[in-house]
Amino acid sequence: MPMTLRLPPDLDTELRAAAEEDRRSVHQTVVLAIETFLALRETAEVMADPEALRALAEARQAVADGEITYGLDAVRNLVRGRQAS
Numbered sequence: 001m002p003m004t005l006r007l008p009p010d011l012d013t014e015l016r017a018a019a020e021e022d023r024r025s026v027h028q029t030v031v032l033a034i035e036t037f038l039a040l041r042e043t044a045e046v047m048a049d050p051e052a053l054r055a056l057a058e059a060r061q062a063v064a065d066g067e068i069t070y071g072l073d074a075v076r077n078l079v080r081g082r083q084a085s
Contacts, residue, residue, distance in 0.1 A: 005030065 007015065019029040046052045062068050069077070 015029060015033075016026060019026045022029065024032070046056075059068075
């Protein structure tokens, strides 16, 4: 759906300068700015949720304790474990 965005002249100038500096179109720069805003908003919501913070801390601790593994070796071990069952 098309959208028209009207910006104050000073913000329009700053946006165009940022787009040129980053070698992006103005459209790409606006999309990136909106995506960044939404991600920051989501982060703020998580940071305001004590239960989410607790879950993140527990996950970090599980990684530190070696309870979580990553990569191809982890997948291979998981497959071997399923085949043995």
